[in-house]
Amino acid sequence: xxxxxxxxxxxxxxxxxxxxxxxxxxxxxxxxxxxxxxxxxxxxxxxxxxxxxxxxxxxxxxxxxxxxxxxxxxxxxxxxxxxxxxxxxxxxxxxxxxxxxxxxxxxxxxxxxxxxxxxxxxxxxxxxxxxxxxxxxxxxxxxxxxxxxxxxxxxxxxxxxxxxxxxxxxxxxxxxxxxxxxxxxxxxxxxxxxxxxxxxxxxxxxxxxxx
Amino acid sequence: xxxxxxxxxxxxxxxxxxxxxxxxxxxxxxxxxxxxxxxxxxxxxxxxxxxxxxxxxxxxxxxxxxxxxxxxxxxxxxxxxxxxxxxxxxxxxxxxxxxxxxxx
Numbered sequence: 193x194x195x196x197x198x199x200x201x202x203x204x205x206x207x208x209x210x211x212x213x214x215x216x217x218x219x220x221x222x223x224x225x226x227x228x229x230x231x232x233x234x235x236x237x238x239x240x241x242x243x244x245x246x247x248x249x250x251x252x253x254x255x256x257x258x259x260x261x262x263x264x265x266x267x268x269x270x271x272x273x274x275x276x277x278x279x280x281x282x283x284x285x286x287x288x289x290x291x292x293x294x295x296x297x298x299x300x301x302x303x304x305x306x307x308x309x310x311x312x313x314x315x316x317x318x319x320x321x322x323x324x325x326x327x328x329x330x331x332x333x334x335x336x337x338x339x340x341x342x343x344x345x346x347x348x349x350x351x352x353x354x355x356x357x358x359x360x361x362x363x364x365x366x367x368x369x370x371x372x373x374x375x376x377x378x379x380x381x382x383x384x385x386x387x388x389x390x391x392x393x394x395x396x397x398x399x400x401x402x403x
Numbered sequence: 404x405x406x407x408x409x410x411x412x413x414x415x416x417x418x419x420x421x422x423x424x425x426x427x428x429x430x431x432x433x434x435x436x437x438x439x440x441x442x443x444x445x446x447x448x449x450x451x452x453x454x455x456x457x458x459x460x461x462x463x464x465x466x467x468x469x470x471x472x473x474x475x476x477x478x479x480x481x482x483x484x485x486x487x488x489x490x491x492x493x494x495x496x497x498x499x500x501x502x503x504x505x506x507x
């Protein structure tokens with residue numbers, strides 16, 4: 193699991209600093225937000241002068257998946273004291289979630305689910321924080337001629353292209369990509385939100401046609 | 404840039420999403436249409452973020468062969484599609500960018 197977290201964390205740190213976010217702000221965002229894709233997206237928006245409200249809306253859209261993860265892991269962590277569930281929520285990340293849900297689905301009656309979850313999630317959290325820190329420190333010392341700001345779109349390609357597994361997701365991505373360019377004249381980078389909505393509708397439509 | 408307001412807001416939004424169902428009482432399911440729509444959110448939003456980075460050049464779309472970012476991005480998309488490995492996509496994408504900027 194850590195093999196996926198470390199390169200993505202390094203890239204996020206390097207790309208954020210290369211795009212003009214101060215290294216200490218990069219590390220602070222990583223500690224407080226702990227969600228790479230939304231951090232990179234916020235960086236792109238802030239570097240482009242977008243208002244904070246749009247940054248928060250984009251964060252909401254990108255991290256909506258945590259709501260689904262949270263919903264699907266809930267039955268396995270039910271009945272625990274609230275403070276443990278809060279800790280579980282704070283450490284919720286894609287990699288450790290995927291590992292745990294696979295295990296819990298295969299062995300629904302296993303004991304010590306909380307410890308299994310924390311045993312997966314805590315190392316992922318730590319590896320991610322150290323990778324971002326290393327990337328932010330290295331990034332501020334690297335020359336601009338390396339064009340490291342291009343690492344941000346590359347990281348998004350690396351996360352999003354493997355998500356395209358069926359007609360619905362391919363339609364959603366294509367529609368969103370075309371819309372964001374066609375609507376690029378909209379103010380405040382609102383083309384991003386419009387593209388997200390058009391993409392979701394296209395995904396639902398493509399899915400329904402097959403059914 | 405030290406965008407503290409954005410960082411604090413993002414932290415609140417993200418924590419609320421993470422904690423949403425773990426802290427709610429039992430028996431509050433997501434409506435089916437919402438659940439289906441949520442499947443397409445990551446593909447749509449993430450694609451909408453990187454597309455302008457490849458296509459737009461100084462405020463207008465540039466689909467010509469002189470656009471090194473577009474060419475390198477196409478290479479990276481093919482690599483990501485085929486290998487699904489973060490660091491391979493990053494490495495080859497950066498190499499392709501430098502190669503194409505050198506050529507044009």
